[in-house]
Amino acid sequence: MKAKLTIALFTLAFLIQPLNAALKWGQTGHRTIGAIADQYLTGKAKRNIKKILNHESLAFTSTFADEIKSDNRYNEFYTWHFVNMDFDESYESSTKNPEGDLIVGIERCKAIITDDNASMADKAFYLKMLVHLIGDLHQPLHVGRLEDRGGNDIKVQWQFRDTNLHSVWDSKMIDAFNMSYSELADNTAYISKEQVKAIQEGSLLDWVQESQQLAKTVYASVEEGDNLRNRYSYEHFGTVRSQLQKGGIRLAKVLNDLF
Numbered sequence: 001m002k003a004k005l006t007i008a009l010f011t012l013a014f015l016i017q018p019l020n021a022a023l024k025w026g027q028t029g030h031r032t033i034g035a036i037a038d039q040y041l042t043g044k045a046k047r048n049i050k051k052i053l054n055h056e057s058l059a060f061t062s063t064f065a066d067e068i069k070s071d072n073r074y075n076e077f078y079t080w081h082f083v084n085m086d087f088d089e090s091y092e093s094s095t096k097n098p099e100g101d102l103i104v105g106i107e108r109c110k111a112i113i114t115d116d117n118a119s120m121a122d123k124a125f126y127l128k129m130l131v132h133l134i135g136d137l138h139q140p141l142h143v144g145r146l147e148d149r150g151g152n153d154i155k156v157q158w159q160f161r162d163t164n165l166h167s168v169w170d171s172k173m174i175d176a177f178n179m180s181y182s183e184l185a186d187n188t189a190y191i192s193k194e195q196v197k198a199i200q201e202g203s204l205l206d207w208v209q210e211s212q213q214l215a216k217t218v219y220a221s222v223e224e225g226d227n228l229r230n231r232y233s234y235e236h237f238g239t240v241r242s243q244l245q246k247g248g249i250r251l252a253k254v255l256n257d258l259f
Contacts, residue, residue: 025139026171027063029244031181033135034058036188036248037255040196045252045259052113052123058131058251059181065132077129080105081136083208084146087216091208102142106133106204113258134254137207138247140214140239141166151218157227165222173233173240188245199246200253207250214239 025033037058041049053061065081068074076099083101085094091103100108109130112118118126136142144150144166151165158172179187191199202210221236222228 025135025244025247026174027066028174028179028181028184029139029171029240030062030066030132030135031059032184032244033138033247033251034060034062034131035181035185036245037131037251039185040249040252040256042256042259045256048259049127049255052120052127054124059185061128062131062135064128076100077105080129080133082142082144082150084144084150085212086146087212091205102133102137103204103208106130106137109133110254110258130254131251134251135247137204137211138243138250139169140211140218140243141169143208143211144215145219150215154219154222154224156222156225159229160227165218168228168232169218169240172228173237176233177237184241184244185248188241188248191245196249199249211243214243 034057038046049058065077069078079097079099079101081102083091083094083097083103085091096104109126112126113123113130141151148154149166151169152167154165156163156165156168158168159176163172174184177184217239218236221232
């Protein structure tokens with residue numbers, strides 16, 4: 001009996017592992033962005049967000065949009081996590097995904113959050129989605145090429161283990177740095193008020209273009225089959241930290257404007 005129970009538990013753990021990996025910018029990255037955004041919210045925005053989210057923090061709710069991927073009822077939101085296009089295109093000139101994309105998702109969330117006729121439950125759902133999507137926007141490969149699904153089809157190794165380029169930027173480097181989301185949020189680079197203002201300038205499409213330019217650098221940093229190790233993290237983790245910081249500062253800007 002004990003042997004059967006052990007086998008069953010092992011099997012369950014094996015089945016759950018891929019799901020957890022898929023949720024893991026990964027869990028730490030999204031929570032870092034949420035925690036950073038908290039530092040730049042106005043008092044009015046904080047009060048409204050606390051009311052809508054029933055006192056749950058931005059860091060806590062930031063992974064919601066990934067968690068619901070396990071539920072088929074939310075399949076319609078899958079394409080909101082990315083916007084893939086060729087590098088010789090801008091978002092305006094690209095062929096739009098008829099099922100929606102990251103830009104469509106962000107604008108839809110903002111519309112419902114500010115709709116006086118929307119229920120509190122709907123406002124909470126789309127606020128959680130918005131927190132996550134602004135984070136996704138700042139992971140360069142969420143604005144990667146269509147042909148390889150934002151680096152998902154570029155097979156590499158991370159520390160001698162098979163993975164893909166998208167996953168390295170989503171979570172592998174962050175996990176290897178071995179800091180919690182609160183530690184990462186508390187150790188962002190010091191920037192002045194003028195620098196914060198500069199980061200928050202521009203439109204949503206300007207931020208998309210910026211991430212697309214970064215994605216070009218990410219693609220150029222590897223070749224198919226590369227074994228990426230500490231040197232790769234040493235050269236690129238600064239960009240990860242910078243994008244997490246920008247994501248949090250810009251998320252605060254979006255939320256302050258909404259409220």
